[in-house]
Amino acid sequence: MVTIGFDKCPDEVYKRFEGRHIISIRDFDRQDIECIISNALSMAELLKKDHRQARHLLEGQRMGVIFYEPSTRTVLSFETAMELLGGSVSGIKDPKVSSAVKGETLADTIRVMAGYFYDFFVIRHYDEGSVRRASEHSRYPANNMNEGKTIPAINGGDGSNQHPTQTVCTDMPTVVKHFGTLDGLVYLFNNDLKNGRTVHSFVEGLMLCKPKKLYFCSPTQLRTPENILRECAAHGIAFEQIPRYEDALPEVDVFYDTRPQLEREQLPDDLKGKIRAVYTVRADEIRSKAKKEMIILHPLPRDSKFNSPEYAVDSLPQARYFEQSHMGVAGRAGLLCLLKGVRL
Amino acid sequence: MTAPTEPREYMRIRPIHNGTVIDHLLPGTGLFILNLLDYTTLRVTPGLNYNSDRIPGGKKDIIYMEGGDLTADQMGVIAVISPSATINWIVDGKLSRKTHPVPVPDELGDILLCSNAKCTTNTEGGSRRFKVLQQPTDTDPFRVLCRYCEKEFYGPLVRFYTGQTLKDVRRGRFEFRR
Numbered sequence: 001m002v003t004i005g006f007d008k009c010p011d012e013v014y015k016r017f018e019g020r021h022i023i024s025i026r027d028f029d030r031q032d033i034e035c036i037i038s039n040a041l042s043m044a045e046l047l048k049k050d051h052r053q054a055r056h057l058l059e060g061q062r063m064g065v066i067f068y069e070p071s072t073r074t075v076l077s078f079e080t081a082m083e084l085l086g087g088s089v090s091g092i093k094d095p096k097v098s099s100a101v102k103g104e105t106l107a108d109t110i111r112v113m114a115g116y117f118y119d120f121f122v123i124r125h126y127d128e129g130s131v132r133r134a135s136e137h138s139r140y141p142a143n144n145m146n147e148g149k150t151i152p153a154i155n156g157g158d159g160s161n162q163h164p165t166q167t168v169c170t171d172m173p174t175v176v177k178h179f180g181t182l183d184g185l186v187y188l189f190n191n192d193l194k195n196g197r198t199v200h201s202f203v204e205g206l207m208l209c210k211p212k213k214l215y216f217c218s219p220t221q222l223r224t225p226e227n228i229l230r231e232c233a234a235h236g237i238a239f240e241q242i243p244r245y246e247d248a249l250p251e252v253d254v255f256y257d258t259r260p261q262l263e264r265e266q267l268p269d270d271l272k273g274k275i276r277a278v279y280t281v282r283a284d285e286i287r288s289k290a291k292k293e294m295i296i297l298h299p300l301p302r303d304s305k306f307n308s309p310e311y312a313v314d315s316l317p318q319a320r321y322f323e324q325s326h327m328g329v330a331g332r333a334g335l336l337c338l339l340k341g342v343r344l
Numbered sequence: 345m346t347a348p349t350e351p352r353e354y355m356r357i358r359p360i361h362n363g364t365v366i367d368h369l370l371p372g373t374g375l376f377i378l379n380l381l382d383y384t385t386l387r388v389t390p391g392l393n394y395n396s397d398r399i400p401g402g403k404k405d406i407i408y409m410e411g412g413d414l415t416a417d418q419m420g421v422i423a424v425i426s427p428s429a430t431i432n433w434i435v436d437g438k439l440s441r442k443t444h445p446v447p448v449p450d451e452l453g454d455i456l457l458c459s460n461a462k463c464t465t466n467t468e469g470g471s472r473r474f475k476v477l478q479q480p481t482d483t484d485p486f487r488v489l490c491r492y493c494e495k496e497f498y499g500p501l502v503r504f505y506t507g508q509t510l511k512d513v514r515r516g517r518f519e520f521r522r
Contacts, residue, residue, distance in 0.1 A: 024494060105468045129464040129492025159462050161494055227489075227496040 002031060006176055009035040017338040019150040021135040024162045025204040033168055033208055039334030040173040040327065042344045047330050051084055054333065057342050059086035064118035066109065066134075067156065068095040068125045073300060073325055074156045074166070078122045081333035087119070110134045114151055115141045120336065121153045128159035152339040160195045160264050166299055167201040169331025174324040175254055178295050182206065185253040188215040190245050191279045191308065193224040195261035198299040202256065203228055207235045214239040215248045219274060221267070222260070244278055249289040255296045255318070257281050259303040276306055283312035295320040358389075364414060365432040366407040366422060368398055368444075373426050374405025376513045379506060380421060380455060386412045399428055417455040420448045420476070421504065424486050425513055448479045452488065457503040463493035472505075486510070 004010060013035045021027075046054055063082045067075050079089045091113075092098045099109065106125055113121070114137065121138055123131045135153035140146040157163045175182055187206065189199050193216055203224070206214065214237060216224045223241065232239045242248055245255075260267060260275055267275075281296065296309060298321040313319050337344060363386075369377060374390050381388075387410040396404035414422075414431065422429050423446035430444040452474045458465045465472045477496065478487035485499030497503070500511035 026494065106464075107468065107470065125464075126462075127464040127467045128460060128462045129490065129494070130468065132492050133464045133468065133470055158464075159493070 002029075004031050004034050004038075006034055006038045006041060006180075009038050014338065014343065015341070018341040019152060020339060021132075021138065021150065021152055022154045022164055022335065022339070023132045023135055024155065025164050025167055025201045028164075028168070028205070028208065030208040033172065033205060036168045036331070036335055036338065037173045037176050039338050039344055040169055040331035041177065041334075043334035043337070044173070044177075044327065044330035046344065047084065047333070054084050055086045057085045057337055058082065058119075058340060061085075061087040061119040061340065062117060063087055063089045063091075063120045063122060063336075064113050064116070065089060065091035065093060065156075066106070066113070066121060066123045066125070067091075067093045068100065068106075069157065071124055071156065073328055074124065074163075075122070077170075077325075077328040078154075078156070078332050080329050081336060082120075084329070085333055085336060087336075106130050106134050107137050110137045110153070111141075114138060115143050117144065118151060120339065121151060122156045123153060124156035124158070126159050128161040131155040131158045154335075154339075157197060160197050160261065161200070163197045163201050163299075165332060165335065166198045166328075167205045169335050170324055170328040171198070171202055171256070171297060171299070172205060173331050174297060174320060174327050175295070177327070178293075178320070179253065183210040184212050186213045186215070186248075186251045187211055187254045187256060188217060188245055188248055188252045189224070189256045189258070190217045190281065191258045191275065192222045192260045193218040193258070194222040195264040196258040196299075199256065199258060200225070200228060203232070207231060207237065211237060213237075213251070215245070215252070216241045217243070217245040217248070217279070219271060219279070221271060222265075245281075246285055246289060249285060249294075250291065252290065252294055255281070255290070255294060257296060257298045257309055257321075259298075259301070259306055259308065262303075272306075279308065280306065281309035281313055283310060283316060286313060286316055286318055290318055292317065294318050297321055297324050300325055358387075359437065360408055360410055360434045361437050363408070363410040363412065363434055365434065366409070367404070367430045367432060368396065368426075368428045369405040369407070369422075370399065370426040370428060370514075371401065371403040371405055373513060374407055376506075376508070377405075377422055377425060378407055380504065381407075381409070381412075381414070381418055383409065383412070386410060404428075416449045417453050419443075419446050420452050421455050422446055423448045424480055424502070425510065427480055448476055448486075450476055451491075452476060455505055456488065457505050457507065458490045458493060458495070459497050459501055459503045459509075460490065460493045460495045463490055463495065465490070465492055 138151045138153040389408040391406040393403045433441040473491040474488040480486040487498040
């Protein structure tokens, strides 16, 4: 495992990203992840100092957003990032008003939009693998001076499969900001680990690192997929599936909470009740058992019907999920610069 | 109805001059494998339940194909369905090359079908690609990963493009697509 750390990214790693599609964590190696995180943290500093300084970095570039599933944070953070960098955004945010309702495939939509002078695509689609398929058609056609070159396609979530930018632009930079590393930490993933694509991407990213231990805490029906557990074992990562998070809490450095993904799987009422009773992150448990330095992350949204983490957790020093969400803008702005070879 | 005067004559298989003999197939798998091959324009002779001293149970299937060749995909599934298979290449009436065990390539394509109903290859169609994670061995089941939905399938659940799983084929539950 060759690492480059989180300072300035070497040129040879930087160059790998120009024109690259961002589809899955599986396409990355450790250096790739470090490079993206390093850019996210540099961009966060730049924006904090004076966000107007970023306005020239991607001036005149155009981003096409194609969102066939609801989104708040992902689409808005990409749009905000593009605007802060001086670019513009347009596209489809409601499939009901696109030709998808007439039966058009995503692959055809991309082939059409590729000729409309976009420089990036950010795609969220309910079919698993759909963004990888779309990326195969994402290149400038004959009407563009860049004919034949790749238009980077970024996966904003493909069903319950992957959400790579949540991991490398949002979750991991937040961890590195707090601990200075991804290695040697104890991570706990809580709640719906079966359908939560952010968990799948994060755990796959951690396979490129050396975490001390991973805890997976979920009801039996919503356990982490077997192939991910098998891969953890193959990478020599210590992990344990636990029925309740409280007992592991004193050891944990990063507590990653999620919500039940009811839009992907209907759950019986008794299971919903169990989730509320057992898997809700409660302020009294955090106060009494967690380390002070522990951070609680959540990809959000927090489902008000389950209320986890409960609202009382928001005021605890461990609660970092809004900060994590804000990191998404800097992380995605940093990634967009990487994909166009713009050095920070 | 009169009996043929020389029954041996019409029962004999015409020798292959240039082509392929897929030998030592597990009994019951020959017709399914034949179904996966593009044999429309070739002269093909399937042989079922021939005697075998190599396969436990003492029976084997065999396929004689005059002309044509096998793709890496086709060889891969032959090896998966019937690890005992041997492929003989015949050139000018003579054995030119023999392959056993038949290799499974690092990647398989459209010959497999993704078993995940939510995978884009099933919802929107298009070509399919599978990374072979584990070659079939006596102790480990065959495992593949769909390049698109990134779901992993193993052993008896691996599905062929004709719709059947390896489990169906081993139980003889399949139909011809033509």
